[in-house]
Structures are given as C-alpha cells and as structure tokens.
Amino acid sequence: MDRLRVLVADDDPNVREILRLFFQSHQYELLEAGNGAEAVELVEREAPDIVILDVMMPVMDGFAACREILKKRDIPIIMLTAKGEEFDRVLGLELGADDYVTKPFSPRELMSRIKAIFRRMQRKPAGEEESRAVYRFGELSIDPERREVLVDGHKCAFRPKEFDLLAHLAKSPGTVYSREQLLEQVWGYDFYGDIRTVDVHIKKLREKLALLKHTYIETVWGVGYKFEAVTGDAQNG
Template structure:
C-alpha cells in the first residue's frame, strides 16, 4: 500500500526538492503553500503523514499542528528554519512527531518519514497470538480489529488513544510512569515532553466519561479495576 504525504511549505525550492525525493521513494504527495489549503485537504482526503513548515502565510504551522492533534494522531514531521531549542520543544509538545531544522538533507528527511510511518503503522500480528477481546469494567476492546466500546457504545478513537487503553486494560490496577507510557506508546526514539501523555489522558477522559483512569500523583496513571 502506497503512503500518502501532505507537504505544507511555501518555499518553491524546498517544495520541489522534497517532492522529487518523496516521489522517487514511491510516495503519493500533495503540496500546499498554506495551512488553510492543508486543512481543506485534511477534511476531504487526509494524508497518512504531514511534512509541515512552521513559518507559513496566514495560519502558522504550530496552529495547524494543534488543530490536527485535536482530531487525530496522524504523524507530523515539522521542518523549520527556527532552530532554537524552545521552538523544537513547542513543536513537539503541540503534537509533532519529529522536528527537522532547515537546511536539511533530503535523504535524512526521507529516513525520518520512513521511521515515523513504521512506528505509527505497526505490522499486523498473527491473530492466534492475540486475545480476541479484552474487558475491563465497562470498557470492552476488540484488539484484532482495534475497536473500543464504552458502556456498550462503540467510540471513535485515535491510534494512540487505542494503544494506551489497550495497554492499561491488559494491566488493570498497575501504575505506569509517564516515561514508561512514552516509550510504550510513542516509541523509544521519541524525544518530546511527557506532557504528551497528559494530553492523551485528557482526551481519553473526555471521550469516555467516568472511566476509572486514575492519576498517580508525581508518577503517572493506572486503570482501576471497577465493576460495571
């Protein structure tokens, strides 16, 4: 299956270079100059990954990244001329999966694209090695087809929301530190802030009201065992 990449960049030279390398690697792409164009694409034909410049006319890349993260965990690689540490941290905390400073090697960008996609699209496992269904109180998970039911109602959730719920449901009452959750859900090479964990928990609690997903103060989170 060919991955579809959205490139949001207003510099024509960078557009051409990035497009050429992505096409050479077999990716389908759409190039846009503004975040407003990108948002229209997101609503009509969402890409599997975004390559996003920060300094854009109109809505900037930070705001676009924030809007996307309110709806999806689709991978976002930020490319920017801003190389200060605070800019990188902000980009990652707003939901970027990686941050590449201009000027960059196109080959390095391709390597990062492949790595992020591999991490976000885990290979299918043998169905016989997986439990078919997992139940934790009113939470019911179909692991093989990645479906979540809360009080009998199927919920629309993102990839990382599913991964966290699955991990916690398999380990009811076990407390996980924020660092453990970052590694298990985002991967060992993720170097953003552990605030990403807090933001993910906040989204889960909003979608699944009254879920016994408890904060372990100063440490992390656990899913408490609870009868329906």
C-alpha cells in the same frame, strides 16, 4: 503496505522539494501545499493517507489547518515546528495531531515517524492471530483488533495514539507505568524526553471517558499512570 500518499504543507519550497525527492525515491506519493488552507482543500479532494503540517504558514497556520482537517477526516497528522517550544508541541497534540518533528530535521527521521504511526495502526496484539482478545471493564469495552472502544454500548472515537495508550494500559490492569516507559512502549521510539506528550494523551483519554462511572486511568503521583479496574470488573474474551 501500499504506496502511501503523503501531503506535506510547508510554505518553504526548499523543504517541499527535499521531501519530494526523498519520498519519491522511496516510492511514496507526495502532495504539496504552500499554506494551511491549501492543505485543507487537498485533504478533501485528494484523500492522502497522512498529513505533514508546518506550524508557521501564511493564510492558515498549521494549528488551524489541523482543526479543520480533523473535522472532515480521521487522518494521521504530524506537525513540524521550527520553534521547538513546549507550547507548540503540546498544543498540536491537544488539537489531535499524532506526532511532531522539530526543525531542522532529516527526511529519514520524518519517514521513521510516518512508518511508526502506520505500524501502530496496523499491528495486532501478541497471540491475537488465533484468539481475539477484547478487554471488558463494566460499561467499557476495548477491542484491539477492531481498534474500537465502546462506552456503555456506544462507539467512542479515539486518535491512533490515544487508542494505543488506552489499550496498553488496559492490557495489564494495576500495573504502574512511568511516563518514560509509556513513551518507549507505546510510541516505540525515543521522544526526546518530552514526557508531557503522555500527560496530554492521558488528558484526552479522560475527557473522552468522562461519562464512565469509574475513572479507570489513575495517576500514581511521582511515578506515572495505571489502569485500575473495579474489583470483579475485568473480563477478557
């Protein structure tokens, strides 16, 4: 991986200083903003690889900054929240953030989250080096290598975790996954038991696939979710 440019937006200069020293010692380039408005401007001007947004900031808070940034660029975003309340976490994910970290946190934990996001964005499914797999279900086509989803021949944009979740479910039609299993297998680390994270992403997937004639992603009450293809629908190749 090339040297990452990380933008940290936090109104606490001590937090920015700690992260700057830590990330620079690991060969990351750090950009800093003291509020959400500065973060939006820096994203446009400096094109960082990932953005870390504190929720509570003056001028423009992290939620508003997240909205504005994603209007301009499709870029991974991690939210920082001091409250640790479910509303904050879920709202950030619904706005399009890829992850969140609750304060207080260690710089090492934040770096682990960053690495996990880029691993998911860059990895190839098993066996794909020799033969590229494309999952086709009627008007829905999922290409894991290109990270591309076509709905009736038209591209549909997905956030990194949304795509990973959809591809994971589609890879094994009919298999029922609990929320805990999806957190472990898609997110790749302990998400501190916040199973609402999966529900939020399933909701976003369904909204983006709303034009399909078939639902595909089904809720198995009391258990979790599964990808259900129409009989005779699935093709792989």
